[in-house]
Amino acid sequence: MMKPTSAIGPLSNVSLARRAWNIRRKALLMGEVQGQGYIGQALGVADVLAASYFHALNYRPDDPEWEGRDRFLLSIGHYAIALYAVLMEAGILPEDELETYGMDDSRMPMSGMASYTPGMEITGGSLGHGLGIAVGMAMGLKRKNSSSFVYNLMSDGELGEGSTWEAAMAGAHHKLDNLICLIDFNNQQADGKSTEMLSSEPLEAKWEAFGWHVQRVDGNDMEAVVAALDAARAVAESKPRAIVFDTRMCKGVPFLETREITHFVRVEPDEWSKALAVLEEGTPA
Amino acid sequence: MTRASMSRKYERRATIAPENRIATSAMIASLAAEGYDTEPAPFGHALVELANERPEIVGLTADLAKYTDLHIFAEAMPDRFYQMGMAEQVMISAAAGLAREGFVPFATTYAVFASRRAYDFIAMAIAEENLPVKICCALPGLTTGYGPSHQATEDLAIFRGLPNMTIIDPCDAVDIRQSVRAMADHDGPVYSRLLRGKVPAVLTRYKPEYTFELGRAQVIREGKDVLVVSSGFMTMRALDAAEVLAQDGIDVAVLHSPTIKPLDTETILEQAGKGRLLVTAENHTIVGGLGEAVAAVLLRAGVTPTFCQIALPDEFLEAGALPTLHDLYGISVEKVAEQIRSWI
Ligand SMILES: Cc1ncc(C[n+]2csc(CCOP(=O)(O)OP(=O)(O)O)c2C)c(N)n1
Ligand SMILES: [Mg+2]
Numbered sequence: 001m002m003k004p005t006s007a008i009g010p011l012s013n014v015s016l017a018r019r020a021w022n023i024r025r026k027a028l029l030m031g032e033v034q035g036q037g038y039i040g041q042a043l044g045v046a047d048v049l050a051a052s053y054f055h056a057l058n059y060r061p062d063d064p065e066w067e068g069r070d071r072f073l074l075s076i077g078h079y080a081i082a083l084y085a086v087l088m089e090a091g092i093l094p095e096d097e098l099e100t101y102g103m104d105d106s107r108m109p110m111s112g113m114a115s116y117t118p119g120m121e122i123t124g125g126s127l128g129h130g131l132g133i134a135v136g137m138a139m140g141l142k143r144k145n146s147s148s149f150v151y152n153l154m155s156d157g158e159l160g161e162g163s164t165w166e167a168a169m170a171g172a173h174h175k176l177d178n179l180i181c182l183i184d185f186n187n188q189q190a191d192g193k194s195t196e197m198l199s200s201e202p203l204e205a206k207w208e209a210f211g212w213h214v215q216r217v218d219g220n221d222m223e224a225v226v227a228a229l230d231a232a233r234a235v236a237e238s239k240p241r242a243i244v245f246d247t248r249m250c251k252g253v254p255f256l257e258t259r260e261i262t263h264f265v266r267v268e269p270d271e272w273s274k275a276l277a278v279l280e281e282g283t284p285a
Numbered sequence: 286m287t288r289a290s291m292s293r294k295y296e297r298r299a300t301i302a303p304e305n306r307i308a309t310s311a312m313i314a315s316l317a318a319e320g321y322d323t324e325p326a327p328f329g330h331a332l333v334e335l336a337n338e339r340p341e342i343v344g345l346t347a348d349l350a351k352y353t354d355l356h357i358f359a360e361a362m363p364d365r366f367y368q369m370g371m372a373e374q375v376m377i378s379a380a381a382g383l384a385r386e387g388f389v390p391f392a393t394t395y396a397v398f399a400s401r402r403a404y405d406f407i408a409m410a411i412a413e414e415n416l417p418v419k420i421c422c423a424l425p426g427l428t429t430g431y432g433p434s435h436q437a438t439e440d441l442a443i444f445r446g447l448p449n450m451t452i453i454d455p456c457d458a459v460d461i462r463q464s465v466r467a468m469a470d471h472d473g474p475v476y477s478r479l480l481r482g483k484v485p486a487v488l489t490r491y492k493p494e495y496t497f498e499l500g501r502a503q504v505i506r507e508g509k510d511v512l513v514v515s516s517g518f519m520t521m522r523a524l525d526a527a528e529v530l531a532q533d534g535i536d537v538a539v540l541h542s543p544t545i546k547p548l549d550t551e552t553i554l555e556q557a558g559k560g561r562l563l564v565t566a567e568n569h570t571i572v573g574g575l576g577e578a579v580a581a582v583l584l585r586a587g588v589t590p591t592f593c594q595i596a597l598p599d600e601f602l603e604a605g606a607l608p609t610l611h612d613l614y615g616i617s618v619e620k621v622a623e624q625i626r627s628w629i
Contacts, residue, residue, distance in 0.1 A: 108605035
């Protein structure tokens with residue numbers, strides 16, 4: 001099943017690298033307003049989000065519930081800051097709300113919730129929900145003869161949840177060739193490195209054994225990310241597709257990249273502007 | 286006004302005056318001490334101390350050691366600590382297995398994930414077999430602004446329905462520190478709510494001789510007009526509200542009931558029979574928690590004081606800053622005092 005690519009990507013002359021940069025910048029601005037946020041995750045996953053929203057996905061910015069859209073599920077509610085950034089970049093969320101991130105009465109709570117934010121398909125926060133819901137949406141789209149894809153963005157931590165693997169079996173059993181699971185493998189969880197806590201390796205072999213088409217690429221290499229998304233959509237067999245993206249937390253801000261990486265990366269009050277300045281130096285065309 | 290009552294999807298909301306809007310704090314933050322002395326990580330330190338005496342104690346977590354103070358135990362006794370990864374169900378099943386082999390596991394996660402995701406595993410692998418697994422959970426009730434995914438507003442209701450389960454809702458560092466030993470001494474499953482980080486020491490300020498006793502409610506403050514029966518940090522709120530109300534000449538007694546199940550019916554009936562307005566106060570939905578448990582005890586015994594409940598509404602709550610939400614849902618000191626005043 002080949003898909004038409006998004007009208008936004010090809011028709012726009014803004015490069016994907018620039019989109020990713022814009023996403024990183026917006027996330028840093030949100031972090032600066034709040035003085036905190038899951039900035040390490042947002043910087044790490046920015047390239048995957050840029051390629052998803054400006055190359056792979058089909059959607060209408062002014063109609064986030066458009067029936068013909070590809071569904072993009074953020075299973076990892078704490079990554080909301082990253083999704084808000086890309087939703088703004090895509091024109092789904094107004095940019096003037098950036099300053100409300102994580103504040104009382106904001107439409108952009110710290111943890112993503114469907115009823116608060118246009119473009120946030122599901123309520124996250126309790127990890128391990130996305131893939132199961134994605135399975136059901138993919139089944140529903142098939143029942144409706146829709147050609148839309150369902151993308152589920154999840155984390156390496158979620159690979160520990162049993163619900164993930166129940167959903168993986170279901171996806172293959174029901175031959176959901178309209179289901180694409182994106183795994184942000186940053187090798188980090190709340191208490192430490194996921195490989196040292198509950199290893200999910202060998203990960204490609206697992207997904208394959210569960211009946212999925214699987215790829216594993218460097219999630220901060222834009223060309224590789226784009227190629228993987230294209231390949232996932234173009235698979236001929238009737239099976240769901242997984243892409244494991246190895247990403248680097250804090251990517252794009254070297255002094256944060258090299259700091260001790262934790263689930264909640266510490267950024268001092270004066271470092272937000274410094275991070276923005278460092279990012280500025282590497283502005284792509 | 287709450288989100289549920291507005292039911293306005295995506296709409297920009299305006300429940301809080303712009304100048305009063307504050308930021309949701311990070312998950313690692315402690316509950317504000319609000320004028321009390323604090324103790325760091327009372328659960329973690331008490332567990333290490335007890336484990337030094339008792340080799341059968343082991344610790345497990347589902348990727349939340351740092352966020353439940355179990356990292357103190359993990360650092361002190363790495364060979365008795367099991368990092369299970371973010372897999373609450375197998376953590377609970379494995380704790381059951383360890384208990385079957387003679388160990389006394391303390392298993393930690395957030396209250397939402399134990400009560401919701403792992404419930405069946407707790408019910409069948411642990412409670413039905415009456416195994417001595419101690420499930421200690423951070424973020425009870427409304428102690429985070431992250432929204433319903435992290436707000437365990439119905440955990441007490443869920444576990445109250447479970448036979449064999451003992452339930453503790455500690456108020457402060459003293460309760461937490463001392464209840465660790467009480468849990469280990471109790472030969473059966475326990476669910477305990479946990480306050481982590483810098484935890485205020487509240488009860489001994491009002492009653493220096495206070496000690497935690499499993500299954501026992503204790504009068505922390507005497508008063509002739511109102512009796513508040515409370516648990517968890519709502520006892521701290523009740524005590525603070527009592528000070529405020531004293532200035533208006535309203536004399537409030539506070540009966541702290543940190544054991545939710547089995548409830549200390551004897552003390553509650555004795556105290557409720559003194560003709561005062563009875564108010565229950567809990568950091569939990571109005572459905573199925575301390576308030577309804579107390580109401581049932583009273584009705585069954587034919588003791589019927591005027592009865593009012595301070596509790597969270599039967600709704601999925603908002604995201605936002607904790608002080609804002611505590612005010613919005615009536616569990617801040619000011620709102621507790623206001624409600625009691627209105628019922629007098
Ligand atoms: C079911 C569930 N268990 C535990 C948590 C608490 N928690 C929040 S984030 C997190 C780490 C999960 O791993 P991952 O998403 O890979 O973390 P990150 O890469 O963002 O550090 C945990 C354990 C949760 N939100 N949901
Ligand atoms: Mg991770």
